Amino acid sequence: MGDTMPNLKVFYISGNKFHGAIPVSFPNASNLRYFEVAENYFVGKVPVNVGKLKHLVNFNLEANFLDGNGPLEDLAFIPSLANCSNLQIFSITRNRLEGKLPNAIGNFSSQLTYLGMGENGLLGTIPMGIKNLIGLIALMLGNNLLSGGIPSEIGDLKNLQGLGLNYNGFVGEIPSTLFNLTSLTFLYLEHNNFDGNIPSNVGNFWNLNELYLSHNKFNGTITQQVFALPSLSMVLALSDNSFIGPLSPDVGKLKTLSVLDISKNKLLGKIPESLGDCLTIQYLDLHANHLEGKIPHSLISLRNIRYLDLSNNKLCGEIPKGFQKLLSLKHLNLSFNDLEGEVPTVGVFTKANSISLLGNKKLCGGIPELKLPPCPMKTRKHRKHLKLLEEIFICVSIALVLASFLAFLTLYLRKGKERESTKLFKVEKLSKVSYSDLHRATGGFHEKNLIGSGSFGSVYKGRFEQGGEQIIAIKVLDLLKSGASKSFLAECKVLKNIRHRNLVPILTCCSSIDFVGNAFKALVYEFMENGDLDMWLHTHSNIDARTNVLSVLQRLNIAIDVASALHYLHNDCEPMVIHCDLKPSNILLDKLAAHVGDFGISRLYSRTIEDSFEDQPSTFGLKGSIGYVPPEYGTGAKASALGDVYSYGILLLEMFTAKRPTDDLFNNENTSLYEYVEMALPEQVMKIVDPFLLACLENSHGIAQDVELDNHSNLVKIEESTMHSFFLSIFKIGLSCASISPTNRLHMKDVTGELEKIKKAFFV
Template sequence: MFLRLPVTSLLFFIFFSTNTIGLVTAAMGSTSFRFTNETDRQALLVIKDLIPGDPLRVFSSWNHSLHFCDWQGVICGRRHQRVRVLNLSSLGLVGSLSPHVGNLTFLRIIDLGDNSFNGKIPQEIGRLFRLQYFVVWNNSFQGEFPTNLTHCPDIRVINVIKNNLRGKLPIEVGLLSSLSSLQLAANHFTGPIPSSFGNLSTLRHLSLAFNNLEGSIPLELGQLLKLEFLQLSQCGLSGFVPTLLYNISSINIFSIAENLLKGSLPPDLGFSLPNLQGLYVGGNQFYGPIPASLANASGLVQIDISTNYFTGPIPINLGTLPDLRVFNAFSFLIGTNGGDELRNFLNSLSNSTKLESLNLGNDHFKGPLPHSIANLSDSLTELVLVQNHITGSIPLGIGNLENLSLLGLSENMLTGSIPDSIGRLTQLRQLYIYTNNISAEIPSSIGNITQLSILALQENMLEGRIPVSLSNCTNLQALDLGDNRLTDMIPAQIFGLSSLSQMLVLSNNYLIGVLPLEVGNLQNLELLDLSENKLSGEIPASLGSCQVLEYLFMEGNFFQSTIPTSFKQLKGIQVLDLSRNNLSGHIPRFLGESTSIQNLNLSYNMFDGEVPNEGVFRNISAFSVVGNKKLCGGIKALQLPACPTKAFKQRKTLFSHRVIIATTTSVIVLLLLCLSMIIYRIRRSSQQASSASPLQSQYPKLSYAELLQATNGFSSANLIGEGRYGSVYKGLLNSNEQIVAVKVLNLQQHGANTSFMAECEALRTIRHRNLVKIITSCSGIDFKGDDFKALVFEFMPNGKYGMGSKISAEGDMYSYGVLLLEMFTGKRPTNMFINNNSLHSYVKMSLPDRVMEIVDPHILLEEEEEQPNRSMQPSSSTTNISKVEACLVSILQIGVSCSAESPSERMDARGVLMELHKIRDVTLGVMAEGRQNRGRNDF
């Protein structure tokens, strides 16, 4: 005859039989192997060997000089001196659990919680038939749940919270009739909750939260009549909650939040769960009214009913709960019947004197913010009323809530101003008032909130200046004042907030002036948005110090000059928008060399030259350069014209930048000669230059053959630089074994011969300590019968550089600028100036009005016999002198620009040439006019 049993009962019969056989086997093993206290000592030593990480030196006591019962974390029984407790919790241990733990057969408690154990939990744990507590929470144990624990009939507590265990929850756990606490949360368990868990009649604590479970809550869990703590949050559960669960009167923590559960809460919930202290049902799909009976559960401390579909008003009687600390009703359909719900509920909370957190965000509340808000609990630390339809102004009484750490009033319809009383909230860390209609100025009292870490006031109508007092908020990590009506300059003190790490947003305002150099202090900042303002001047080179920066928005301003070379240092930049400004110059190649830039917008500026075709410039969807009319080259998708031959080829050689400076020097010297002739009124016309070199009579002659030999046939190995009009070679003269630099003119280039004559005339006329010394020139015919012209200079190992300084174009321009200021003022950089100014500052402060006072007097000397003639022609003379002054101002301004302290602010060689050519044209015009006037006088 066969007995018909339900499947569940049959399984229990099989598991019970298996468990019994296991116990018998374990008992037989204990007799045959004769486990003793020496067995325990040896087992402990093997356990120690598999735990190499011991930062607190726990195992220093595990030695032969002490009995193992006196070792730290070990407790033995008095009768048999066998290990009963192994407690190694919270000691920072790193290692794995040895299978020899199964030899500690008298063990009742294992507590390894809060360490860094890894590997699998050994199945030998099933030998411990006396085990009552198995606690390994907050470790990194892997593998499946150790089912052999079900061989421990007296087990009461299993806690494996926060490990890396996976697999399905074992139905065998339902056999553990003595189990009172089952805590499996925060692992990677899958599958449904076994219905066998409903047989754990002594269970008081069930925690399965934060796993990857599925299915519905088993009806059998309603049989756990001693359950006090139920935690099934964020498990992926769905369906309806079994009604029986709501009737377990012993429950004090009921947590089923963040699932896909649905249905309505029983209207008598507060009566069926009278011992409730925490109700967490947020993040589900519950609907219907909020049970007013909750007020009957007078011990309620925390209520989270957020993000559901509840309707109707919040029961006012909830404000009578004496111990209520947290009420979270964020985001559901309440407050739709008028403007009184918010006022009535806030009024009722005046009795909740222990309230710490109140969240009523996104609840469709209407009407003004009641003044009774000032009567809320002194313990309130969080007040969130965001995303409603609240009108009116912020009550002055808000300052009474002096323990607030978070205040959220954003995305409402608030008007008026931010009250000065806000400054009384000195404990505030996060303040959100964005997206309202707040006007007036930002109160300076906000600087009293020195603990503030996040300040979000964007999308309002705030006016006036950014208060300097914000610099007192030295813990500020994120500041957003965008989309307001702020005016005036950005206070430099704001950029002294080195704590800013998340964002600084000042976009869409009416801010003016230059961007302070102090912006470079924001070295921890990830996002900077200054777009859509009226900022002007150059982009500070100091911005390159913000090396953590990932997002930089500066579009829609009046920034000018070039992109600072210091931007090379922005190694983490991902998005860079400089569009719609007045930036000019070449697009730096380092932008294309960056491996981090994902989006680049340089459109609608005045950039010229070639568009790079590396990095971000390879993807047409990742960058924009439209609206820059002088660009060329780049990838084909841009459809830009091809670039002409470059005027100056860049070479990574010692003299690469020196050739550019040599060319500009010849132009400047020509201007100096022209100005001197104007001012001195030289009446004789210049004699035409002969075809021979003007230097040949002043310096020793060298032939083409000698130069050919000196440069090893003008080989590429000797090439040290190239320019528009020629190439420079390193050479060794056989005559005196002197190392020289030979500049060979490219006579096929238009203007090369003129350049040669100009340089010869200039070098014949002047000598300056900062100019390379000329040795000689060569003007003749090469072996092919073609014209050959060259200049021979002293070879400078470091190139216009001493002490082996690093070569750079910016360094060249600085030297050139200082040279220019010396030539036209007659003063050296080492001279003493008023107020300890430099030569650069001395000239800069004198321009343009006092130019004639600072120009070298020798340039301005007048021949005494010229005085009568000058007085006879006041009109033409005055005109010429004013033009001379204008030329002098222009030249000295070039010198000032080139000698600027910041390399990024210095004019480049191309810009200098363009300005000098303009000055030259004016100068030649003045000379021609002077000759005509003198001709009339002579006549």
């Protein structure tokens, strides 16, 4: 390899099925900078002369089956890497390499930012020379057989953001110098033999998102400084230790935490009411402690909770009735306490396999599958008391209903017809996520998970697990592109407060640093399983592939959904939102509806009279998409709702002709998609309709099988005259919206109304 390609600089074959041994000649490629063969099936040992590659920057052998010929040879290649003075990334994670962790790693380049040697069979201790790697951002040594203590010299790695020492045999106390690493975002120390207290200077970890200390021998009380960490938003795992004393009320300060696990310790006292302030918690585990008293009523505030385990404690009293209203709760374990009273029968309590109540001998009722004794009947006196309360409640309810009706009637008469309310699309929020979470969710942003590219970055499909698997779409900003950071801020600002069933739901965002120290920004959305509209309109291979063609009704429903979203942005948002880049690739489809996305260059406008003309942002040089940008923007006109209407008009024409505004057909300066449609109306309208759509109409009433977008209606008739009238109506709306003069364009409210009338007239 090296003999035949002396000028080779990049060798990247990760994520394939290559096998055999790594060629011993590859170090002869003297100009090689990037050598990535991760996620293959390579075996054997790494050539010991790899150090000949003096220009090497990235050396990644992750996820193979490398094992050398035994402990003495497996790691023999590592000392030679000291010659690679430009080395920044080194990873042998997830192989079968054995032997003592070489002291030679301390001689690696000071430019090294990522050192990954986890999931092997490495022995020994961390060498003191680790302090020389002052450029390290991530040090990953987890899942090995390492021993000894954490060397105090590790505190010299001031740039370290990630430290993984989990699943080893480390012992002793955490050195105080570790808390000098104020840039840490995650610290994995679980499954070792560490002991002692958690020092109060853990409060130095101002940037920490994840802290794993489970399965060790830590003792003493849990210092309050742990609960005061301002950025601890992902995981706090302290289970399987020997912590004692009460759980501090300061735990309520973890207002953005997702996972809290303090199970299998020796905690005493009551569960603090302040725990109900941790509104973003999805996983809460306090089982196997010595907690007592009643279950705090405040826990019913945890609306995002999915997993709750309070078993094997000394809790008493009744199960809070509010638990049955926690719609996200999928697993509830209250076993082996001293609870009493009636078990609810709503929510999580409706499924026997979702709850565990064993060992609570005073509980009664619940669903039959729980096989609990029936609750005793109330006394007659108590029934009379309840009847009186019921009568009072009914009277009060009637009075409130009458008062509400009168108030509504007064408001109705004063304001006239109320604006039609916009249906909100309920989005289950993920907590804040770190770069490492997104890196794992996408397999290291692997090419196989790349599902598209936009004007300011790439979109990946990922699998995110927080109390259950969730498929997500991750828009990663290319910060080297001009305007990408502004795009990120604009999209965050727009999506922060707007909610509509036809807008792409954002789950969370990430602004962090990647493993090599570069700025990283990403937006996380719900995954739209049916892709974007552009794919459905322009990727047909032949007319026989009719199941992949959107039907007439599906296209009409999509047009209505997009119009509804724009009407909301223009009329029901304050400040008003101008999208500025409406096109098919920014319309995403799930099984139920179409969703408008990509607000990277959108504008926010206040409708107040006080806002001066000069205060409004200019759109001169607006970077919309060619073919969809209204002509007035080219002369410096400001972004407006009518500009979005123009883009919508072009979109509507494209949807039913399957012709892009940039189609080769329109290369002539005097021809455009608008003119193409205008010249065909009214007599030649059927000649410009997407031929695939016509083929579907003739075959199956125009209903595609691959997308479920409200297709329970059918055309009243399939005669050509009926189809002619339908398409003529659609194209007239498209032309009205795409008029050259903004004053002649329809408003989105009128567009939505007209399309609804067409649907009612032609579909039943």
